[in-house]
Amino acid sequence: MGENMTDATYMAETQEYDAEFGDYVDLLKPRVMRLVIFTAAVGLFTAPVAVHPIIAFATILCIAIGAGASGALNMWWDADIDAIMKRTTSRPIPSGRVTRGEALAIGLTLSFMSVMMLGLFGNLFAAGLLAFTMFFYAVVYSMWLKRSTPHNIVIGGAAGAFPPMIGWAVATGGVSIESILMFALIFIWTPPHFWALALFRNEDYKAAKIPMLPVTSGTRVTRRHILAYSVLLVPIAIAPAFTQIGGPLYFAVAIAFNAVFLFGAFRLWQRNDEVADADTYRAEKRFFMFSILYLFVHFVALLAEAALRALDLGFANWPVWF
Amino acid sequence: MSGIHKEHELHTRRKGRNASVGIALALFVGLIFAVSIVKLSQPQGVDIKAPNFSLDAVTE
Numbered sequence: 171m172g173e174n175m176t177d178a179t180y181m182a183e184t185q186e187y188d189a190e191f192g193d194y195v196d197l198l199k200p201r202v203m204r205l206v207i208f209t210a211a212v213g214l215f216t217a218p219v220a221v222h223p224i225i226a227f228a229t230i231l232c233i234a235i236g237a238g239a240s241g242a243l244n245m246w247w248d249a250d251i252d253a254i255m256k257r258t259t260s261r262p263i264p265s266g267r268v269t270r271g272e273a274l275a276i277g278l279t280l281s282f283m284s285v286m287m288l289g290l291f292g293n294l295f296a297a298g299l300l301a302f303t304m305f306f307y308a309v310v311y312s313m314w315l316k317r318s319t320p321h322n323i324v325i326g327g328a329a330g331a332f333p334p335m336i337g338w339a340v341a342t343g344g345v346s347i348e349s350i351l352m353f354a355l356i357f358i359w360t361p362p363h364f365w366a367l368a369l370f371r372n373e374d375y376k377a378a379k380i381p382m383l384p385v386t387s388g389t390r391v392t393r394r395h396i397l398a399y400s401v402l403l404v405p406i407a408i409a410p411a412f413t414q415i416g417g418p419l420y421f422a423v424a425i426a427f428n429a430v431f432l433f434g435a436f437r438l439w440q441r442n443d444e445v446a447d448a449d450t451y452r453a454e455k456r457f458f459m460f461s462i463l464y465l466f467v468h469f470v471a472l473l474a475e476a477a478l479r480a481l482d483l484g485f486a487n488w489p490v491w492f
Numbered sequence: 493m494s495g496i497h498k499e500h501e502l503h504t505r506r507k508g509r510n511a512s513v514g515i516a517l518a519l520f521v522g523l524i525f526a527v528s529i530v531k532l533s534q535p536q537g538v539d540i541k542a543p544n545f546s547l548d549a550v551t552e
Contacts, residue, residue: 188506191512224526224527225527225530228526
């Protein structure tokens, strides 16, 4: 650094592009954050303990920022493979808008702050659960499993399944069968959802040398796994209907959407690469898109049941088995 | 070296970003204030009282 150089001139000369605020927001994976906000809110509002709206807002914000922080740490760690895959080349680091150092700094700072603030706004159990979720996503999934096993998404899916459990913990201070079932729903839904994506993005994962199931074991095995997990998902998705947070509306939604999901998985199992290539993976893409709607609708139904109970419109004689 | 009163080009360039960070911090302060008001207005549990505080002393 020159004798008369200030830190400002140093920064100006070493960095060609200055990140805008929106680039830092992109680092937090806003689309993933939206899903986290929604599922955490459902966990919080379906819980049998009322939470003040401002506390609810503040704690959901902490959970969302915590999820964003682990997204930033994931982008810091995966910058090399993000630059190879088409789906991720426009992310802030590979596109040159944000440096890796900035991503690490933002990820660590927001991780620490979100856990600390959730502990203060909510309770220590919820904060601990958030810290574990971030550790699971950034370290267990991103750093360890993602590049080492074709079952990366099976175990890593747990990170995305924790938010409703954290929302529930904010209200109740603990864990119960309802929050475990909400966790299980997202956990078992994640593999078929991502394997459907991997089927039509196989070349991307191959190029980045990520051992996704279609890369390591072929698409036949992947299609079989999608069907198996979809079958396993059915009882898990229906079970919340017979808990304190369920009801006839949720039951009806779960039956209808699981029937369509299962049929979609069965169709994927029947198809092979030649058929899929011929129609540019139409069924796989539709299954992937439907899986997003599937999860969204299940959580909307739980929220609707909570609203009905709050308005005293719940079904009084509905069986509660769990 | 230019005069200290002159705004550096870097600061002009980053004005938008700095303003956004400022707004985010202001909202964060506002959130802490709002949560504090809610927490203070809710009934206080005995477990969060100060160690030398006695409920009997107040009610007498």
